Amino acid sequence: MIADRLQALGSLVIDSLRRFGQATLFLMRALGGFTDMLRKPHLLVDQLYSVGVLSLAIILMSGLSVGMVLGLQMYNTLVDFGTEDSLGPAVALSLVRELGPVLTALLFAGRAGSALTAEIGLMKATEQLAVLEMMAVDPLRRVIAPRLLAGILSMPLLAAMFSAIAILGSYLVAVQMLGVDEGAFWSQMQAKVDLYEDVYNGIIKSVVFGIVVTWIAVFEGYDATPTTEGVSRATTRTVVYSAFAVLLLDFMLTALMFGD
Amino acid sequence: MASRRSIEIGVGIFVVLGLAALFMLAMRVSNLSSVGGGGGYELTARFKDIGGLKVRSPVRMGGVLIGRVKRIAYDSRRYEAVVTLTIEDRYRNIPRDSHANINTSGLLGEQYLGIVPGKSRDYLKPGERILRTRSAVVLEQMLGKLLRLEGSVPAAEGYELVARFDNIGSLANGAPVKMGGVRIGQVTAIEYDRERFEAIVRMRIDKRYNNIPVDTSAKIFSANLLGNQYISLEPGGDEKVLKPGDRIRLTQSALVLEVLIGQMLLNKTQEGAGGKK
Amino acid sequence: MWHEDERNPNVTTASNNSDSLVSLRNVHFSIASRRIIDGMDIEIPRGGVTTIMGPSGTGKTTLLRLIGRQWVPDSGQVIVDGVDINRIGRDELYALRKRMGMMFQTGALFTHMSVFDNVAFPLREHTHLPERLIRHQVLMKLQAVGLRGARDLMPSELSGGMARRVALARAIALDPMMVMYDEPFTGQDPITVGVIMQLIRMLNDSLGLTSIIVSHDVAEVSAISDKLYLVAGGKVIDAGTPAHMQHSDSEWVQQFMNARPDGPVPFHYPARDYAEDLLEVAT
Numbered sequence A: 001m002i003a004d005r006l007q008a009l010g011s012l013v014i015d016s017l018r019r020f021g022q023a024t025l026f027l028m029r030a031l032g033g034f035t036d037m038l039r040k041p042h043l044l045v046d047q048l049y050s051v052g053v054l055s056l057a058i059i060l061m062s063g064l065s066v067g068m069v070l071g072l073q074m075y076n077t078l079v080d081f082g083t084e085d086s087l088g089p090a091v092a093l094s095l096v097r098e099l100g101p102v103l104t105a106l107l108f109a110g111r112a113g114s115a116l117t118a119e120i121g122l123m124k125a126t127e128q129l130a131v132l133e134m135m136a137v138d139p140l141r142r143v144i145a146p147r148l149l150a151g152i153l154s155m156p157l158l159a160a161m162f163s164a165i166a167i168l169g170s171y172l173v174a175v176q177m178l179g180v181d182e183g184a185f186w187s188q189m190q191a192k193v194d195l196y197e198d199v200y201n202g203i204i205k206s207v208v209f210g211i212v213v214t215w216i217a218v219f220e221g222y223d224a225t226p227t228t229e230g231v232s233r234a235t236t237r238t239v240v241y242s243a244f245a246v247l248l249l250d251f252m253l254t255a256l257m258f259g260d
Numbered sequence B: 001m002a003s004r005r006s007i008e009i010g011v012g013i014f015v016v017l018g019l020a021a022l023f024m025l026a027m028r029v030s031n032l033s034s035v036g037g038g039g040g041y042e043l044t045a046r047f048k049d050i051g052g053l054k055v056r057s058p059v060r061m062g063g064v065l066i067g068r069v070k071r072i073a074y075d076s077r078r079y080e081a082v083v084t085l086t087i088e089d090r091y092r093n094i095p096r097d098s099h100a101n102i103n104t105s106g107l108l109g110e111q112y113l114g115i116v117p118g119k120s121r122d123y124l125k126p127g128e129r130i131l132r133t134r135s136a137v138v139l140e141q142m143l144g145k146l147l148r149l150e151g152s153v154p155a156a157e158g159y160e161l162v163a164r165f166d167n168i169g170s171l172a173n174g175a176p177v178k179m180g181g182v183r184i185g186q187v188t189a190i191e192y193d194r195e196r197f198e199a200i201v202r203m204r205i206d207k208r209y210n211n212i213p214v215d216t217s218a219k220i221f222s223a224n225l226l227g228n229q230y231i232s233l234e235p236g237g238d239e240k241v242l243k244p245g246d247r248i249r250l251t252q253s254a255l256v257l258e259v260l261i262g263q264m265l266l267n268k269t270q271e272g273a274g275g276k277k
Numbered sequence C: 001m002w003h004e005d006e007r008n009p010n011v012t013t014a015s016n017n018s019d020s021l022v023s024l025r026n027v028h029f030s031i032a033s034r035r036i037i038d039g040m041d042i043e044i045p046r047g048g049v050t051t052i053m054g055p056s057g058t059g060k061t062t063l064l065r066l067i068g069r070q071w072v073p074d075s076g077q078v079i080v081d082g083v084d085i086n087r088i089g090r091d092e093l094y095a096l097r098k099r100m101g102m103m104f105q106t107g108a109l110f111t112h113m114s115v116f117d118n119v120a121f122p123l124r125e126h127t128h129l130p131e132r133l134i135r136h137q138v139l140m141k142l143q144a145v146g147l148r149g150a151r152d153l154m155p156s157e158l159s160g161g162m163a164r165r166v167a168l169a170r171a172i173a174l175d176p177m178m179v180m181y182d183e184p185f186t187g188q189d190p191i192t193v194g195v196i197m198q199l200i201r202m203l204n205d206s207l208g209l210t211s212i213i214v215s216h217d218v219a220e221v222s223a224i225s226d227k228l229y230l231v232a233g234g235k236v237i238d239a240g241t242p243a244h245m246q247h248s249d250s251e252w253v254q255q256f257m258n259a260r261p262d263g264p265v266p267f268h269y270p271a272r273d274y275a276e277d278l279l280e281v282a283t
Helices: A002-039 A041-081 A084-125 A128-134 A139-177 A182-192 A195-223 A228-258 B004-029 B139-150 B257-274 C060-067 C090-097 C115-126 C131-144 C160-171 C190-207 C218-224 C242-246 C251-257 C274-282
Strands: B041-047 B058-061 B064-075 B080-087 B099-104 B111-116 B132-134 B158-165 B176-179 B182-193 B198-206 B217-222 B229-234 B250-252 C020-031 C034-045 C049-053 C075-080 C100-103 C178-182 C210-215 C227-232 C235-240
Touching: A002 A041, A002 A139, A002 A195, A041 A084, A041 A139, A041 B004, A084 A128, A084 A139, A084 A182, A084 A195, A084 A228, A084 B004, A128 A139, A128 C100, A139 A182, A139 A195, A139 B004, A182 B004, A195 A228, A195 B004, B041 B099, B041 B132, B158 B182, B158 B217, B158 B250, C020 C060, C020 C210, C034 C049, C034 C060, C034 C210, C034 C227, C034 C235, C049 C060, C049 C190, C049 C218, C060 C075, C060 C178, C060 C210, C100 C160, C115 C131, C115 C160, C131 C160, C160 C190, C178 C190, C190 C210, C190 C218, C210 C218, C218 C242, C218 C251, C227 C242, C227 C251, C235 C242, C235 C251, C242 C251
Parallel strands: B058 B111, B099 B132, B176 B229, B217 B250, C049 C210, C049 C227, C100 C178, C178 C210
Antiparallel strands: B041 B080, B058 B064, B064 B080, B099 B111, B158 B198, B176 B182, B182 B198, B217 B229, C020 C034, C020 C075, C227 C235
């Protein structure tokens, strides 16, 4: 009985390691395709469109509403202590350091990540990847690499947009509607938010999230069982694994960057 | 899929928006606009103790951010911390006899390096050292000093008084006993009378203060909103004085924060009505 | 259009290497401990149409994947145009693959590209021809499969048969030495089947190709093939011209060629005695 459990655990660990190894080799080969984008920039442009531009709407909408809610909630708390002037830095710090990169990565996994997995999984199921192989075109360089690079480039831009529009949203609520002093809002923010400590680290976070989420998405698609069911399972896995990875990495990165 | 032209326009807009957002985060939200990354000149200062000062901590003069801490090193020969500062170029005229202090912004705030300008017409040049410094005040040291001061009352050279309270709040052994705000002794023992449901507080009073009237009242106060509690003795007008071992009869228990303000008002009216003077 | 006696005469000499474009020698292959191919020897003669037939699920498509080295056999050799494709590097393999065309079962067109772009894809990927010449080439290939007029359609707008013809045009875009067809007739209406049959034979002869078909449509492939292989259970059962196969004395071949429901391939999945099975429920 215990031996069975141990065996199950052991095989789970071995399988996970093997899968991680496959995913790493896969990533390495795809990274080798990044140079092709210099010769064929339209490959990257197409993917920036479907990964980045098509995610814009949900990122901007969510950013605006998160910013407005943050502004409102923090105002309600801070006004009790008469410290509503520090609403600006409080909102900006939580957005730039944490919420911007993390929420963007989660939304990105749901919008672009799942779409990538489904697209690549369907290409596999309809033998489009096999046909590329047979045409002597490496699907990892031709299909995976542009999507990976587009994801890595899009994520920090999307996260920056999320944070920026969320700060504008909290500005609208706090300054325009609730009457926080405009000068205090911006000047306190500038005094407290550090370009290197906060903004750069936030960008580094979102680059890391971009690599990890896109990597998971394209690998799950490439590795999907080539059936309708297999693709739908892979799509779910992308969202779930991405969410776990983002939350775990965020904790680790936060501890590394801000925990001294 | 959309046409090539609209794809390219879309990606163009996307990149422009993203860069604009990054620009806003750098210029409007953070402090890039106030302290340039590369600009400025360096000064150094040496401290015995820098407390919680960090790289990139602010440097302020008159409260205005004029630069940041660039580097912190330790000189192990002279047992000093060497702090290198980057000061913005427009603040070139820092007098040579200025002070550099390590301060804390607010009770709980971050530490910063404050420069108090001197009177000299001679200004510090890039790379020079601010000679006059004051180290960070470390809370533990400060407390230690206070405790040493307070512990200076020799326990042997005193006499004991007793007081009974309904409620002593968070009064602890060793808490100060003050009269007119001056420390005259300390609490030596606290026990509970299980029959009369009262706390019995024993205190040792410095023998210099042996003329405390018998109608003196003992009250338990707080040092400040966040501070420790102490016993305040308010002398009465009687000719007779308390002798060693005597009990102070008039007592007022500790106040709970919630009723403190109301009680204070009440105290005032009582004092006013009592007219003891 | 073609007659039995015009067919390539060297098809029966299965072991003549120099005449074979593709040779499989004692190939074994398994997926997750399931034996798919269990010691096969196959010779594909140059310039002919060779069909590999067999019941569903006997690894026919696997053979094509082994020939293209999408999969690697556990043991045995796969020799294409004189080279063992499992012993060459990636660059050589890709150079070889440019000379192999493959038409997948579903067509496998790139869904986000028009018909024109699908056919132009291998040309744009592997040649540095100016767009004007690519256009000539693409229109020529589309003309050959009769779909020049459909060049601006998207794959979703095509019928199954049209999709396969586009896939065929794409497979021959680089003028390969051979084309592999994976189940080209499955699920098509009789007219489409006729069109595809004619295209396979015509392109083979006019472009000097070697064609390998994987199929279980006995009547169709018998009509256009120079050589047939019948495989089952991971082994080659019999091989020869269509005439030879029709008159084979193997019961197995007879069952397959004449579509008999029972024979060496049993109708029933292996089970224990029927009466015994019923009785067990009763007790």
